[in-house]
Each structure stands twice: as structure tokens, then as C-alpha cells.
Amino acid sequence: MTVKAKNIALVAHDQTKAELVEWVAVNEAALQPHKLWATGTTGRIITERCPSLEITLLKSGPLGGDQQLGAMIAEGKLDVLLFFMDPMTSLPHDVDVKALTRLSTLYNVIFACNRSSADFVISSPHFKGDYQRTQRDISDYVQRPV
Numbered sequence: 001m002t003v004k005a006k007n008i009a010l011v012a013h014d015q016t017k018a019e020l021v022e023w024v025a026v027n028e029a030a031l032q033p034h035k036l037w038a039t040g041t042t043g044r045i046i047t048e049r050c051p052s053l054e055i056t057l058l059k060s061g062p063l064g065g066d067q068q069l070g071a072m073i074a075e076g077k078l079d080v081l082l083f084f085m086d087p088m089t090s091l092p093h094d095v096d097v098k099a100l101t102r103l104s105t106l107y108n109v110i111f112a113c114n115r116s117s118a119d120f121v122i123s124s125p126h127f128k129g130d131y132q133r134t135q136r137d138i139s140d141y142v143q144r145p146v
């Protein structure tokens with residue numbers, strides 16, 4: 001079966017970066033056919049460990065990288081968000097993180113926030129295939145009376 005390339009974002013907070021890098025290394029072959037994006041620091045570290053992966057680096061999360069991913073989601077340009085989050089540390093850009101996870105939810109993006117979820121996503125038969133996410137009718141929200 002030909003793998004249907006998806007746009008996949010890789011993001012990790014500082015305390016979870018090592019775990020994501022390890023996960024990407026284990027799943028390098030499965031990620032290879034896809035179009036990969038990452039926030040700046042996460043992407044740089046993954047590239048050092050897995051030089052065969054071509055990753056488009058965005059800005060660092062606290063400098064707008066999360067917002068860039070949010071914009072991609074709003075424009076329908078991201079299929080999967082693999083974001084290993086740190087639930088124990090408060091962050092200066094917490095609002096950006098919240099905006100990103102909110103948009104992932106709103107636009108029904110495939111979103112894994114930890115290693116087990118990422119394992120399920122990547123081992124799903126849908127991962128290689130032509131999975132059509134249901135698009136919510138956003139106009140329902142926009143036109144909702146106040």
C-alpha cells in the first residue's frame with residue numbers, strides 16, 4: 001500500500017523533549033514518508049538525533065512556534081499533532097499552548113499529548129492510509145447567537 005503522506009507536527013516541552021526524541025528515533029522509518037514540522041528547539045534536537053528525517057523548523061514555541069502551528073491548523077494544513085506536554089511546569093507561553101490545543105480540538109486534528117497516545121496513533125491502520133477526518137462545520141459556532 002502506498003503511504004498517504006500527512007502533515008505531522010512534532011513538539012515537546014523541555015522536560016519531555018528526550019522522550020519525544022527517543023520516540024521519533026524508534027519510529028523513524030514510519031515517519032519518513034510524511035511531511036514533518038516542528039517547533040524550533042524540538043525540531044533541532046530531533047534532527048541531530050535522526051538526520052535522515054527532513055523536518056521544517058518553525059519558531060521556538062515561546063517565540064511563536066505554537067501559534068504558527070495553530071495557524072496551520074486553522075488553514076487546514078496540519079493533520080496530526082504529536083505534542084509531548086509537560087503537566088508539571090508552568091510556562092510563560094501557556095496561553096499559546098492552550099490556543100494550540102484548543103484549535104486542535106476545534107478542527108478535529110489528530111492530537112497525541114503523550115507517548116502512549118502517540119504509539120496508538122502511529123500503529124493505527126489509518127496512519128498510512130487515506131483517513132478522512134470529519135470536518136466540523138465551524139460556521140455553526142460562528143453563527144451561534146449570543
Ligand SMILES: O=C(CO)COP(=O)(O)O
Nearest residue numbers: 039040041042060061062
Ligand atoms: O514550547 C514549546 C511548545 O509549547 C516547544 O518549543 P521548542 O520546541 O522551541 O522548545
